[in-house]
Amino acid sequence: MTNQAQAIAALVETARGNRPQSLENREVEETLNIALALLVELSVANDKIDRLERLVAKLRGEDVEALREIRYDGAVADQRQETTDALLMRVLRILIDPRAQAES
Amino acid sequence: MKVRDVQHAVLPRATADEHSRQNAVVSLRRLLNSKVRSRNVGIFESEAAPAFAERHGRQPQSPEEVRQAFLMSPGYRMWSAANRSAQEMIWVSVGEPTYRDLDRMEQATKELIEAEDKRGSLSLDPSYDPSPEVANVDIHLQPGGYAMNRSEYDIVPGALYECGGNVFSFGQGIGRGDSKAGVILRLLEEEFDGFKPAKMLDIGCSAGAASAAYAAEWPEVDIHAVDLGAAMLRYAHARAESLGVAVHFHQMDASDMRFEDESFDLVVSHNLMHEIGEEKRRAMIRESFRLVRPGGVVIHQDVAIRNQPTLVHEVERDWDTHFNGEVHWNTYATADLKADMIAAGFPEDTVVEHDLTALQGMANNRWYAISGRKPAQ
Ligand SMILES: C[S@@+](CC[C@H](N)C(=O)[O-])C[C@H]1O[C@@H](n2cnc3c(N)ncnc32)[C@H](O)[C@@H]1O
Numbered sequence: 224m225t226n227q228a229q230a231i232a233a234l235v236e237t238a239r240g241n242r243p244q245s246l247e248n249r250e251v252e253e254t255l256n257i258a259l260a261l262l263v264e265l266s267v268a269n270d271k272i273d274r275l276e277r278l279v280a281k282l283r284g285e286d287v288e289a290l291r292e293i294r295y296d297g298a299v300a301d302q303r304q305e306t307t308d309a310l311l312m313r314v315l316r317i318l319i320d321p322r323a324q325a326e327s
Numbered sequence: 328m329k330v331r332d333v334q335h336a337v338l339p340r341a342t343a344d345e346h347s348r349q350n351a352v353v354s355l356r357r358l359l360n361s362k363v364r365s366r367n368v369g370i371f372e373s374e375a376a377p378a379f380a381e382r383h384g385r386q387p388q389s390p391e392e393v394r395q396a397f398l399m400s401p402g403y404r405m406w407s408a409a410n411r412s413a414q415e416m417i418w419v420s421v422g423e424p425t426y427r428d429l430d431r432m433e434q435a436t437k438e439l440i441e442a443e444d445k446r447g448s449l450s451l452d453p454s455y456d457p458s459p460e461v462a463n464v465d466i467h468l469q470p471g472g473y474a475m476n477r478s479e480y481d482i483v484p485g486a487l488y489e490c491g492g493n494v495f496s497f498g499q500g501i502g503r504g505d506s507k508a509g510v511i512l513r514l515l516e517e518e519f520d521g522f523k524p525a526k527m528l529d530i531g532c533s534a535g536a537a538s539a540a541y542a543a544e545w546p547e548v549d550i551h552a553v554d555l556g557a558a559m560l561r562y563a564h565a566r567a568e569s570l571g572v573a574v575h576f577h578q579m580d581a582s583d584m585r586f587e588d589e590s591f592d593l594v595v596s597h598n599l600m601h602e603i604g605e606e607k608r609r610a611m612i613r614e615s616f617r618l619v620r621p622g623g624v625v626i627h628q629d630v631a632i633r634n635q636p637t638l639v640h641e642v643e644r645d646w647d648t649h650f651n652g653e654v655h656w657n658t659y660a661t662a663d664l665k666a667d668m669i670a671a672g673f674p675e676d677t678v679v680e681h682d683l684t685a686l687q688g689m690a691n692n693r694w695y696a697i698s699g700r701k702p703a704q
Pocket of ligand 1: 458461473474507530531532533534535536537553554555556559579580581582596597598599602603607
C-alpha cells in the first residue's frame with residue numbers, strides 16, 4: 224500500500240519538461256506556490272471543521288447554526304484573542320523583524 | 328449517460344479530505360478564471376502596452392511582441408503564476424488518491440479485463456511507438472503524459488485524465504451535465520436529420536468518456552475507439568466494462584489506422600485536433616475521410632478558442648502553449664481546418680464549421696466542430 228506522502232511523491236516524480244516561470248524572481252514564484260497550496264489546505268481544514276460542527280450539533284440534538292452562534296466572553300474570549308494574536312505574530316513575523324536587509 | 332462525475336470501479340476512491348482538496352482547486356480555478364483572467368485584456372491596455380512602449384518607443388505589434396508586453400505587466404504575471412500553480416494542483420489533487428488507491432484499482436482493472444462476459448474489447452499493439460510529439464510532452468501538465476504505461480495493468484494516465492478533467496472542467500465553469508458526445512448527438516439531430524450510424528469510430532478517445540456515452544445512448548451501434556496510450560486504453564476499457572457499455576478500444580495512431588476503407592458510418596473526434604501537430608492533423612482528417620462510408624458523416628469537435636476578436640485576445644488565449652504544455656494549442660487555434668477537410672476529399676459544400684452551445688454550464692461555454700460528408704455513390 225502507498226501512503227499519502229508516497230502517493231504525492233509518486234505523482235510528482237513522473238512530471239516531465241521544464242517549468243516556465245511567470246514572475247521575475249524564482250523565489251517569489253515558489254513562495255506563491257506554497258501560499259496557494261496552503262490556501263487549498265486551509266479550505267480542506269475548514270471543510271473538516273464544518274463536518275465536525277455538524278456532527279457535534281447532531282449529537283447535541285440542536286441546529287448547527289445555533290452551535291455556530293455560541294459566543295464566548297470573559298476568560299474564554301481573552302484566551303481566544305491571545306491565540307489569534309500569537310497566530311498573527313507567527314505568520315507575520317517577517318514584517319516586524321528589526322534586522323535591515325543586507326547583501327548576502 | 329452523464330459523462331462527468333460518473334461512478335465506476337476503476338475510479339480512485341477519494342477520501343472526504345481528498346474531495347475537499349479537489350473542490351478547493353475547482354473553486355480556486357473558478358475564481359482565477361472569472362475574476363482574474365477576465366482582466367487580462369484590460370491589463371494589456373493599462374499595464375502591458377505602456378510598459379512595452381516605454382522600453383521600445385512604440386506599440387507591440389507581432390504576436391511575440393504582444394506576448395513580451397503581457398509579461399511586462401505585474402498583473403498578468405501574477406495571474407499566470409497562479410494559474411500555472413492551480414493547474415499543477417489539479418494533478419496533485421487527483422494524483423494523490425490515484426496512487427494511494429492504485430493497488431485496488433489495478434486489481435479491479437484486471438478482473439474487468441479478464442472477465443469472460445465482456446461487452447467490448449481491448450486491442451493493444453506492443454509494436455506501436457506512441458507519437459513522440461504527444462507522448463513526450465506532459466500536455467496540460469498531466470504528469471507522465473498520455474502514453475505513460477509502466478506495467479501490465481497500469482491505468483494511471485486514464486485515471487488522471489478522467490479525474491483531472493473533471494476538476495479542470497468544473498473550474499472552467501463547464502456544467503456537470505455537459506457532454507461533448509451529447510453536443511454532437513444534438514448536432515446530428517438538428518443538422519443531419521437525426522443521422523444514426525450502425526458503426527462508428529471515436530478517434531483520440533482518452534479515458535473513453537465520450538465513447539461510453541455514445542454506447543449508452545446507442546446500445547445497438549458497433550462502437551470503436553482509438554488512442555495512442557496503452558494504459559489510457561486499458562483504463563477506458565475497464566471503465567466501459569464497469570459501466571456496462573460496449574466499446575471496442577484499439578491502440579493505433581490517428582494518422583494511420585488499421586481499419587479497412589469505408590468501415591464506418593460516423594467518425595468523430597473530441598478535443599483531439601488541438602493536441603496534435605499540423606501534419607498529424609491533416610493525416611488524421613484524411614484518415615477520417617478514408618474510413619467513412621459514402622454518405623457517412625465525419626465530425627471533428629474541439630475547444631472554442633479559434634476566431635479570437637483581436638491579436639491581444641489571441642495571445643492571451645495562447646498562454647496554454649507556453650505555460651500549460653499545450654504545445655499545439657496555437658497551431659490548432661490558427662489552422663485553416665476547412666482547407667484541411669477539403670484537401671482530405673470532403674466536397675466543399677459539405678464542410679461546415681459549427682459554433683455549439685454546451686449542454687449545461689456557464690452561458691459562455693461553447694464548443695467548436697467541423698463536419699463533412701462523403702458523397703453517396
Ligand atoms: C484531450 S484528449 C481527448 C480525449 C477525449 N476524446 C475527450 O474528449 O475527453 C486527446 C487524446 O488524443 C490522443 N492522441 C493524441 N495524438 C494521437 C495520435 N496521434 N493517435 C491516437 N491518439 C492520439 C491522446 O492520447 C489523448 O488521449
